[in-house]
Amino acid sequence: MVGARPAWAGRNFLLLTGATVIANLGSSGALIAGAFAVLAAGGSATDVGLVAAARTVALVLFLLLGGAVADRLPRHRVMVAANALSCVSQGLFALLVLTGEPRLWQMAVLAALGGTGQAFFAPASEGMVLASVSGDQAGRAFAVFRMGMNGANIGGTALGGALVAAVGPGWVLAVDSASFAVAGLLRAFLDVDKVAVRAPKGGVLHDLRDGWREVVSRPWLWTVVVQFSLVNAVVSAAEAVYGPLVAEQHLGGPEPWGLALAAFGAGTVGGALMMTRLTPRRLLLTGSLCVFPLALPSAALAVPLPATGLGVIMFGTGIAVEVFSVAWMTALHQEIPEEKFSRVSSYDWLGSLAMVPLATALAGPVQDLIGRQGALWGCSAVIVLLTAAVLCVPDVRRLTRRTGAEPAAEGAVSRAAGATEPHTAAAE
Structure with a gap:
């Protein structure tokens, strides 16, 4: 690759990857800045949570509509319009913070506008990324894309924290x-x-029903979506609620917890780099086996392990998560008709996010009921049991990478059961 661009890295792929790196550098820092902006305005920890929840609720509410719109209109236009909405909402948020004393409801409304932009952007973005690559090199291209995305997230978080301290949120x-x-x-x-012009055959509700049929007709797809609706929920509860508490009481404060999260981020970059070299034949079998390590951080917090041990586990978990993510994207690229991809992606996103607010809200009461250690072991058990159940689905074990194949077309989707040689969240 030295001195020459690989054949799979076409103009669209490079533009999409570059735009994602730039946007994620800003967005990762903005997550920190938004929280400190609320606190600087006299808000409490509860107020920080309310502003964050406003974004998540809007994202969940509009995801399915965003997927349907992205399959009806040119996806690049949907992406640009969503970026424009996010640009305006964050610009107004910045203006409020810089020029006055923003009120809680104002910050919540602007956060919700940002979540709405993400709801329309995410399904369109995944559709465009998948349309920009093809054939045997799709997995490698996805790995490079995610490596840039994850690297930007790490760099943006570090840079954003430093800038908030230096110049303000x-x-x-x-x-x-x-x-x-x-x-x-x-x-x-x-x-x-x-890019082929898509001709919608009915209204938006027809498109949503059609996307739902695409999901439920594939056991490997809907079982993994259901799995991650709960896996993401318990992981979020462990990381957002229990992790900081364990760090404060047993690990020495926020710095060790921050280093553990940074180790996870570094692991995702390492996993993406590894997947530029590996091409597992059994895509979902490989990916699902790599979900088991997600149970380890909760277990490490339950013990609790020292900060060094926790960091090592978080790094390894990051690698495993990225192997799953690339395998999942490759499977979707291979099996889902291009003209329906954004609708399917929106159901994937909805499944991944819908239970997260409920899980984080219930984390405290569950801890009061069974204790923090019991709650953390419960998080690990949920991940292990769900992943074992998914591996009992024949299509998950048998879905095989097709060599020399283009993405599936209408009416030509392999169900992969018994096949021989012949996927949960997107970037800004």
Whole structure:
């Protein structure tokens, strides 16, 4: 690859990857800035949670509509419009913070607008990324894309924290707004001349029903979506609620917990790099086996392990998560008709996010009921049992990478059962 661009890294792929890196650098820092903006305005920890919840609720509410719209309209235009909405919402948030005393309801409304933009952006984005690569190199391309995305998340988090301390949260939010503007501009230059024009056959509700049929007709797809609706929920509860408490009481405070999260991020980059070299034949069998390690961080917090041991486990878990993610994207690329991909992606996103607010809200009461250690062991048990159940699904074990094949077309989707040689969240 030295001195030459690989054949699979076409113009659209490079534009999409570059735009994602730029947007995620800004967005990762903005997550920190938003929280500190609420606190600087006199808000409490509960207020921080309410503003974050406003974004998540809007994201969940509009995801399915976003998927249907992305399959009806040119996806690059949906992406640019969503970036514009996020640019405006973050710009207004920055203006409020820099020029006055923002009120809680104002910050919540702007966070909800950002979540709405993400709801329309995410399904369209995954559809465009998948349309920009094809054939045997799809898995490698996805790995490179995710490596850039994860690296930007790590760098953006570190840089954002430093900038919030140096210049305040308002300017970090302004930088995020500018990053959306640049990313949207790059995406406006995508070459769509070779992208087939989609002709919707009915209304939006028809499209949503059609997408639902695509999901439920594939046992490997809907079982993994159900699995991750609960896996993501318990992982979020462990990381957002129990992890900081364990760190405060047993590990020495927020710094060791921050280093553990950074180790996880580094592991995702390492996993993506590894997947540029590996091409597992049994895509979902390999990916599902790599879900088991997600039970380890909760177990490590339950013991609890020292900070060094926790960091090692988080790094290894990051690698495993990325192996699953690339295998999942490759399976979707291979099996889902391109013209229906955004609708299917929206159901995947909805499943991944819908239970997270409930799980984080219930984390405290569950801890009061059975104790923090019991709650953490319960998180690990849920992950192990669900993953074992998914591996009992024949299609999950048998879905096989097809060599030299293009993405599935209408009416030509392999169910993979018994096949011989012949997927939960997107970037900004």
